[in-house]
Amino acid sequence: MTAAVEQHAAPTPTPRDAATKRSVSPKRLVPPKPLASPPNPKSPPTLRVNEIFLSIQGESTHAGLPCTFVRLTGCHLRCHYCDTAYAFHEGDRITLDDIIARVKGFYLPKEPPRLVSPAPQSPTRLVEITGGEPLLQPNVHPLMTRLCDLGFTVLIETSGACDIGTCDPRVHRIMDLKTPGSGESHRNHWPNIEELNERDEVKFVLTSRGDYEWARAVIEKHSLAARVAAVLMSAVQETPAGADVAGVPPGRGLPLRDLAHWILDDHLPVRLQTQLHKLIWDPAARGV
Numbered sequence: 001m002t003a004a005v006e007q008h009a010a011p012t013p014t015p016r017d018a019a020t021k022r023s024v025s026p027k028r029l030v031p032p033k034p035l036a037s038p039p040n041p042k043s044p045p046t047l048r049v050n051e052i053f054l055s056i057q058g059e060s061t062h063a064g065l066p067c068t069f070v071r072l073t074g075c076h077l078r079c080h081y082c083d084t085a086y087a088f089h090e091g092d093r094i095t096l097d098d099i100i101a102r103v104k105g106f107y108l109p110k111e112p113p114r115l116v117s118p119a120p121q122s123p124t125r126l127v128e129i130t131g132g133e134p135l136l137q138p139n140v141h142p143l144m145t146r147l148c149d150l151g152f153t154v155l156i157e158t159s160g161a162c163d164i165g166t167c168d169p170r171v172h173r174i175m176d177l178k179t180p181g182s183g184e185s186h187r188n189h190w191p192n193i194e195e196l197n198e199r200d201e202v203k204f205v206l207t208s209r210g211d212y213e214w215a216r217a218v219i220e221k222h223s224l225a226a227r228v229a230a231v232l233m234s235a236v237q238e239t240p241a242g243a244d245v246a247g248v249p250p251g252r253g254l255p256l257r258d259l260a261h262w263i264l265d266d267h268l269p270v271r272l273q274t275q276l277h278k279l280i281w282d283p284a285a286r287g288v
């Protein structure tokens with residue numbers, strides 16, 4: 001997706017401007033950072049969107065199901081293994097109406113309508129809001145509520161660094177708890193633990209045995225397995241030599257086999273998961 005460049009046109013200098021400039025120090029001539037435009041209450045609500053696409057859900061208890069993804073722009077974290085750094089800045093501002101229309105477009109029948117039975121509860125009516133960190137944009141909430149009202153099953157994948165308590169209660173929150181190996185564990189918003197319920201899932205992405213032991217202690221301390229639908233554990237992938245995938249140095253990562261042994265040895269009540277979409281398609285591919 002082409003990056004949207006927010007441009008701020010420089011005003012045409014007037015004679016008065018020139019006089020003013022001569023009277024100030026060079027430091028004052030540094031252009032100030034542009035201020036964000038105040039929201040226009042008459043404008044339709046928008047979100048900055050990196051991409052919208054139909055794929056196979058790859059990382060939760062919904063893994064394997066067709067799912068439309070709405071990837072929002074922006075993240076305030078910088079996990080060492082991040083595989084969606086392209087979503088930090090790239091994106092276009094789109095109205096909620098247009099986002100919903102594009103999501104619905106994936107579910108329009110390709111055959112003549114008379115041959116198709118609408119199935120409101122079909123698993124294909126699954127939508128995941130992801131990022132980046134989708135909770136950074138307040139308009140994500142009316143979007144999720146409208147999608148729920150339309151009968152979609154709505155998932156949100158969040159870093160765990162933002163308050164999840166403001167989400168529509170019908171939304172399934174898939175919340176990371178960042179391990180020390182991510183480099184961002186100090187950003188975990190721990191009060192979120194009290195917000196979790198049986199609709200939600202907690203995910204640990206592990207880089208090492210140390211991360212595993214950290215996660216195990218957190219699971220036990222907060223009785224996580226009893227709070228949520230599933231506790232998920234995945235391993236930062238081993239990557240083939242020469243590959244540049246997921247920010248993981250080639251040949252490094254945590255072998256899934258090791259993680260499987262540790263979970264079995266400890267009888268840990270978690271679900272081991274792979275990144276299914278990366279097994280299906282090129283691990284570096286976007287929009288899948």
Ligand code: SF4
Nearest residue numbers: 075077079082132159
């Ligand atoms: S929270 Fe997610 S999007 Fe943000 S840096 Fe970490 S892995 Fe990347």
